[in-house]
Amino acid sequence: MVTIRDIAREAGVSDATVSLSFSGHPRISDKTREKVKKVAVRLKYSPNISARALRNGGSQAIGFLVNDISNAFYASMIQRAESVANEHGYQLIIAESQWNARKETKAIETLISSRVRGLMVILTEQDPKSVELLEQASIPVIAVDTRPPGYKGSFIGNDLVATGRLAARHLLEVGCQHPVFLTASPSMKGFSAFVDLEKGFLEILKARSRKPARPPVVPAGLTIEEGAAAFSKVWKDHPEADGLLCVNDLCALGAMRTADSMGIQIGKDLKVMGIDNLAVSALPRISLTSISQPYDRIAQTAAMLIIDHLERQVPLDARLALLPELIVRQSTRPAGTPIAKNLKPAPLPLSTSTKHP
């Protein structure tokens, strides 16, 4: 590997001159600079980032730990965060836990070892050790999307209680008497995200006079297949169900598939809605009512907060929960259906930010 010293020797100058030539230091004459650069190209010089980072006491990088890159929302968060980081001269280092607590703690350790300047983390909430590691870290940290129990630091995510409320209100408005929440699988039900969703959903239902016979919450999962399987169960255990909030659009697509196959008229006999507002949900063949959440803004804001803290010592103590947006389609309101009159329409909030309680 060719080093700065090789260039220096070849160009007949010192190491320092070479280094300063690259960094555009004014003390180097244009002639020398040109000569140095030419030699560098000829020798195919490539700077050694490790050496530079060691010397400078760290790299110009921010770490972003997500739990699943193949989730479209996390992927777009990465892209947003990366744009922001790059614009400000930082590199984004991506790590993935794959929903595995051991990988998560290892990833955090690796990130800290690579001396990133700041850390954005989407945690699995499975192991308190991760939270502990983050608390001990001597760099700015912001938890994104999920707020693990016991975590005291900065946070930015979706206001899922608001999402649950928004969904419940909508189902009531379109005339549902017995809305049911298809939530995550039992193994994931404990995540703060799903707890919050359920909380908001039930809060609105409980405000009605009529009480449901049994808790209107059924475990399902985040995939089409799990949604499909769960719906069979709902139809047996909750024969009164006439409205479905599914934990995400995929789950809703699965539930719709099973309902279709049973000859149930979606939109009429059964209202179905999801969360995520996938592109396919807008297709007329599907036309699934959904709730859109501002993942892009979350990632962008998180990255900005870290960088502002790094560059301008802005204190990093955000506790932000962004508001969701309802997208009504035919799965809850077939063409021509009026809004129920006994309930005033829920406000349709543009995603504005708000302090979380």
Add this chain to the structure above:
Amino acid sequence: MVTIRDIAREAGVSDATVSLSFSGHPRISDKTREKVKKVAVRLKYSPNISARALRNGGSQAIGFLVNDISNAFYASMIQRAESVANEHGYQLIIAESQWNARKETKAIETLISSRVRGLMVILTEQDPKSVELLEQASIPVIAVDTRPPGYKGSFIGNDLVATGRLAARHLLEVGCQHPVFLTASPSMKGFSAFVDLEKGFLEILKARSRKPARPPVVPAGLTIEEGAAAFSKVWKDHPEADGLLCVNDLCALGAMRTADSMGIQIGKDLKVMGIDNLAVSALPRISLTSISQPYDRIAQTAAMLIIDHLERQVPLDARLALLPELIVRQSTRPAGTPIAKNLKPAPLPLSTSTKHP
């Protein structure tokens, strides 16, 4: 930041002892090792990866450059590659070009600067400089998914000529007289992937006696919206069209949307097929015939090849193109439709690998 030297001082030993304690060197007594580790934990020591990499002449990492993380297929490739890498003690460093040639060359430079041991790249094929950089790199490189013009090195990807042929054969078999290929947008049409697809598609069509009036290829794009818009054009410019190969499933979904809105009976009046076999394509409401490509195997094989080369000096000179698989659904064969008898069914290859011509 606490260093190895701080631990040494605190534990009353030398730097070397601390270092060797961590690496499990046999010369350190258990007692000393314990003591050192305890002090390290107490001081919250975190090793400095830059220093280690500098000293060791490079990190234990492999770089993977993709053009779009938010594409589900690239995301799953990353996951596969990462699994393989981790299993063999390597870290995977992810970089993204976002289809931008400048970002691409910069990413390659950064990856090489961080002294990765090997490089997997999905190139945009827009700038020969990237290929040049890779040729000069003194590390093993493998091009994945796209084979840029002029690139001479190792390659593994899909056999898109075979995909084009498979699609054309299928459309003929189900009775199409005038199949049309909705390809990528004009700005992307030059990519080797789309060129290969078209080549295979036209090759089969040309083998028939009957010649088409005009070239049965229409530029569209990779999104639902582009597919939707392109179909209107097809219906005007190619009124004879009775079969559609779309460049991907999203494009096909868009085309179907427009066709639906025109009252065209998909599967009967018009056969439609896509490429990618997205999960939603299997939903009965969609039931889109598609072609599935072995992205996971590509990523896994690429990572394995690099690692085998690194660890066991296996020469890295793959030139692999993996075969696609056809998934027939109602958009080309509604329930009850027989296969045309004048053509024998195309072989339905399980994705086996083959040398590319």
Add this chain to the structure above:
DNA sequence: TTGAAAGCGCTAACAC
């Protein structure tokens, strides 16, 4: 305008 030299944190060869 340039060169010499120190040192970032770590590892490994060599000495005890």
Add this chain to the structure above:
DNA sequence: GTGTTAGCGCTTTCAA
């Protein structure tokens, strides 16, 4: 079984 020391490639201060 443990300590001493040199040096990985780079940046930057100080001296010329």
